[in-house]
Amino acid sequence: MADVEFLALATKPSVQLSYSFQAPETTTTPVLVVFLNGLGLPQAFWHPVISQLKALRNGRSLPAFLTYDRFGQGQTTERDPQDAGAEDPTHGHDCIASVQDLRQLLIQITGEKLGVDVDSVSLVLVGNSIGCALARLYAQEYSGTVTALLLLDSVLANSDFVSVFPDPDAPDFDPATIHPIPVEAILAVRAGTRRIFHPDVGNKEGLSRRNLRDLLPASDGPLxxxxxxxxxYVTVVGHDFDTFAEESAKMGPPKPVTNRFVNPYWQRYNEGLAKITEPEFSKGPILAPNAGHFVQKDNPEFVAQELNELLEKVI
Structure with a gap:
């Protein structure tokens, strides 16, 4: 496994980003696979996927691999300098700022490590959670530059998360629609979700989700x-329903609530996500066996298999 290195972005020279780069092997096609973290897990959790992929390809050509920790995350201990003047440092910058950082990182990495221009590389973006939103935004902002995306249990970018559940305080609410789940359980779940997952809730990274639903208002577009x-090429992967329900129950929502409301909602979102490219270039949504939200942690072998399938199309 490649060692972690540090570099300063030319656009933010006062701080250092941690990254890990592995050079391509026996390939003439310049392909770079970039792994995009969620808010929860740092770059280290992608390394088992890379190891599994190498074993799977068994001597066949390998692309270059890049993992990195965003500012204030994992081994990048320094904060985004943009956050310094923020009224609320937990909402210091948004996803567009992170995408611009990614662009600058790729400009420097492709130039220094591969000796080529960033736009001459076949770029494969692999994201989990909010990393999927960053992958989509990158492909939109720098249109025509991304060859493939592997989206692992994307964040519900256009949701406040609370609205996934019925609102017992709404004037037209009918308790029969949630039977046999008691109203009190739904009220408790909504309160817990608002406290933990609502876009107004900041994070130590300072990556704000407040405007994410404006940046990505629909799961099925733009194309x-x-x-x-x-x-x-786009492959959309969702979590295993039962595993996710068990995972969620540890944080609050009982399994019947997750299975009744969250899993169907997320599946509809992923069905839309599969439409951000033409049907002949789309796969999914498929479910990752025995994997909760952090698919790369729970089932790295599955992720490696899906990534390998994409690489077969682009290498």
């Missing part, structure tokens, strides 16, 4: 453009 005049 992305790849480098060859058509959309990129």
């Amino acid at each position: 992305l453009r790849g480098p060859n005049g058509h959309g990129p």
Whole structure:
């Protein structure tokens, strides 16, 4: 496994980002796979996926791999300098700022490590949770530059999370619609969700989600453009329903509530997500066996298999 290195972005020279880069092996096609963290797990959790992929390919050509920790995350201990003047440092910068940082990182990495221009590389973005939103935004902001996306249990970018559950305080609410779940249970789940997952809740990274639903108002659009005049290859992966329900129960929502409201809602979101490219370039949504929200942690072998399938199309 490649060692963690540090670099300063030319656009933010006063701080250092941690990253890990592995050079390509026996390939003439310049392909770079970039792994995009969620808010929860740092770059180290992608390394088992890379190891599994290497074993799977068994001597066949390998692309270059890049993992990194955003400012204030994992081994990048320094905060985004943009946050210094923020009224609330837990909402110091948004996803567009993180995408711009990613662009600068890729400019420097492709130039220094691969000796090529960033836009001459076949870029494969692998994201989990909010990393999926960053992958989509990157593909939108830098249209025509992303060859493939592997989206692992994307954040519900256009949701406040609370509205996933019925509102017992709404004038038209009918308790029969949630039977046999008691109203008190739904009220408790909504309160807990607002306290933990609502976009107004900040994080130590300072990556704000407050405007994410404005940046990505629909799961099924806009249609992305790849480098060859058509959309990129897109594989959409969701969590295993039972595993996620068990995972969620540890944080509050009982399994029947998650299975009745959250899992169907997330599945509909993922069905839309599969439409951000043309049907012939889309796969999914498929469910990762025995994996909760952090798919790369729970089932790295599955992620490696899906990534390998995408690489077969682009290498």
